[in-house]
Structure formats: C-alpha cells, structure tokens
Amino acid sequence: MDEERFVRILDREIPFDKLRVDEKKELKGYVKALGALKEICCYRPSDELKKRTLSNVRKLKSRPYRILGTVAACLVLGIFSVSFFTGNTILIKKKGELYQLANVLGSSSTLNERLRVNLNAFAQDEVEGNDLVMMEKEMERSLGFLSESAVESDFEISGISTTY
C-alpha cells in the first residue's frame, strides 16, 4: 500500500468502508500490532501507590509548616542558650607556667602551699627569664631549706601566707 494512503487511513481521512480488500487486510495486521502495543502499555495503578502518592502530597503540603516549626524551635533554643550562658559564666584567666606547675603538684600539702607562694613571688620577679631553669633552682632551694632546717639559709620565708 502507498505510504501516504496508509497514513491517511490511519488518520481516518479515508473511511473504512471505502477501503479495498487488500488494504483492509493490511490494516487489520497493523491494528493487531496496535492491540499488542495497547496490551503492553496497559497499566492499573495499585492502591499502595495511591497511598504513597497521597502521603507524598500531604508531606509536601505540611513542609512549610514543619520548616517554620523547626526554625521557631531553633530560635527559642538559641535565645534560651544565650540568656542562660550569659547569666552563668565564670571567667577563667590563664595563669603563668609556674602557677600551672604548682597546681600539678597538688594544692593540699603545706609544702606545696609554701612552694606555690615562692613560685608566685619568683614568677613576678622573673617573668621574662629562663623559666624552666629558674624554676628548678627555686624548687631546689625551697625543698633544701625545708628539709635541712638546721642549716642556715639566706632564703626569706617571711612572705608565706597561710590564708592563701
């Protein structure tokens, strides 16, 4: 069959009853193929898919409200956190290395109390010096003085404070 005529038949420009027998036969084959295509494409959506689709729609519908709620909750939490921490803050200042060392040794013993005072006094005088070497010397002197009480020393302990 002529291509143009075949297309015109398919577009229903030529009525079916005006077709020749061979054309009808050819068309019948084509229509059966269309039937197969229709069968391949036949689709019945499931109830499960309907539920899922409508659930997606509901989620999309409520999304702006959920975002708004989340933002509001974050805002309230942020304001609460800021107000809480500004009212309950303890400022901690960093002290010198000698002070930290004394802390490492412990704070309960009398020896360390004394040592700490001396170290503090030393730290004030020799801030820019060779800290480590000076600290060792100072510790030796302090410990030597306390363990050998009979030996006179030129080290002054009059600065020890018991109320520190």
Place this chain on the structure above:
Amino acid sequence: MDEKKLIDGLKKKKVWAYEVLYDEYAPRLGSVVKSYLGYDDVEDVIQEVFIKVFKNVKKFRGDAKLSTWLYRIAVNVCKDTLVKRKRNNEFLTDFRESEDKVTFEPPATTNVFREVMDEISFEELMSVVAKLAEDDRLLIKLRDIDDLSYEEIADILDKPVGTVKSRLHYARKRLKELLEEVGYIG
C-alpha cells in the same frame, strides 16, 4: 468532575483534588510511561509526576488541557529517567537486551507453519512492538491508541506539529516494516 474545579482544588493544594487526579489520570499516565520506559520505574515516575504537579500547578494557566499538561510532565520525567538509566545502569540495559533476545521467538518462515498458525503469536507481536524505539512507541501510542490530535502531541512533546507528523510517519513506517519482516502484513 469539572476540570476547572479540579484545577482550583489542585492550586489550593487540597488533598481531595490530588485523589481525584490520581483516580482519573494515573492509569493513563502509567500507560504512557509504560509505552516509553517499559515495565520498570512506572510507579516512581507517577509519584514524581504528582510531586511536580504539586510544585508547579500554580504555573498552569489553563491554555492547554490538563491531560496534555500532565502528559507533558510525564514525558519529561520519562526522558530524565531514561537518561539516568542509560548513564547509571548500562550493564542492566545490556542484560535487558540479552534477555529480550532470549525471549524473542523467531518469526515463522515456512508456509506450512503459516498455514497451521495462520498468524504469528501474540507474544511475537509484542516482541515486534518492543523493537520499536521509545519515541516511536510513544508517538504511535499517543496518536493511534489514545487518539490525541497532532496539536496535542506537539504540545506534549514540545515540538512543532510538522515535526510530530513526520516523526509519526516514520514511526508508523518502521512498525509496518517490522510487521512485514515477520511476514505479518504485506
């Protein structure tokens, strides 16, 4: 239901409108998707179409029919899916092609068989149709099965009417050739 009322409901994001839309259009959309993509991804595409409808329904001005607009969204989602599928699952495509070859029954060649059978089996007919390109299948489906006008198809595919006519002509010719190859017509 009145289409205008339905569109109003969709624009106001009423769930009942989406339910009506699903009941009325999901089978038709699924059918178009299936003609384009085959069995896989139909449900995913339908869900994606409804999400796109929800997001873009306010842009729908009503120039075209609602069905045309829905078909267009479905076809676009199908195209995206096909691109993704081709990009990510080449091995799967190969597998599917080889699977087709396995299930394809060779066409009848002898007159004796033709006399007995008188016509090729329905499965063979289906495998012939499956040999058509996705675009050709879609065009034939929209025009010869769903009976849409050339203008509507042009709207759906976003192509000029002339292009649609020539491509449909080619698709029909291709199907006819395939049917002739297996000796079904001609």
